[in-house]
Amino acid sequence: MSAPTDTVVGLRGASASLGARQVLHGIDLAVARGEVVALLGANGSGKSTAVRAVVGRVRLSGGTWELFGTPGDRFRQWARIGYVPQRTTAAGGVPATVREVVAAGRLARTGLRPPGRADRAAVARAIELVGMADRARDAVDALSGGQHQRVLIARALATEPDLLIMDEPMAGVDLAAQQVLAETVRAQVAAGVTVLLVLHELGPLAPLIDRAVLLRDGRVVHDGPPPSGLEPDHVHPHADPATAPVKGHLDRWTS
Ligand SMILES: Nc1ncnc2c1ncn2[C@@H]1O[C@H](COP(=O)(O)OP(=O)(O)OP(=O)(O)O)[C@@H](O)[C@H]1O
Helix, strand or coil: CCCCCCEEEEEEEEEEEECCEEEEEEEEEEEECCCEEEEEECCCCCHHHHHHHHCCCCCCCEEEEEECCEEHHHCCCHHHEEEECCCCCCCCCCCCEHHHHHHHHHHHHHCCCCCCHHHHHHHHHHHHHCCCHHHCCCEHHHCCHHHHHHHHHHHHHCCCCCEEEEECCCCCCCHHHHHHHHHHHHHHHHCCCEEEEECCCCHHHHHHCCEEEEEECCEEEEEECCCCCCCCCCCCCCCCCCCCCCCCHHHHHHC
């Protein structure tokens, strides 16, 4: 059965393994056009793996995967998707300016043709949207972690996506920049963009979230409205996921 055409993301019964370890155990994750969905869960619960499966970077060992109503392995319209991966500490090492990095995001639209006026305008708009216009000529190496994150988000926006997927966009971003990013997401949502976010706390994005999907040990344990004040516990990235607690508000929510 194919997904209704307004289903932008459709994982059904999706299983995936990384190395010898099964990380996703038959999850359903559907996002309808125009929806803003938060994927929540403790460290190691499989959130990043789930969104990487959505963008085809992790192969499913079971279940089905659709994008915009098309089976994922036949999907070709990658320019419709803006993806901001979880931030790594690696700076990249390639000297490039903010504008160059963001322009690289536009390549999904331009392909091999030379960029035109509309492409340059989209790049400038994306940089403006994340509040980095005054840094456009600066080397990305010179930026703070939060500024770097804003550049990666601008790179995803430069393609003018119909679906924006961000993996922990607020991690390492100071409060003022979080507000800028929340405003950016708000503008995208107002423009009709569908949004899938991996978050460890709803924070300033809370008012935008339509639905929350909570993973625990690679299984969906809740799919519904995000309770207000939800603050899933998030421990340090290198904590043992097997023992990472899910407590506080989440306990009340899932028990
Ligand atoms: N290459 C790998 N080989 C084996 N296991 C892996 C590999 N990469 C990740 N894992 C494990 O897969 C599990 C799920 O990881 P994933 O990154 O999807 O979780 P997450 O919910 O996004 O967690 P976090 O909040 O820490 O990013 C974790 O237990 C992780 O240790």
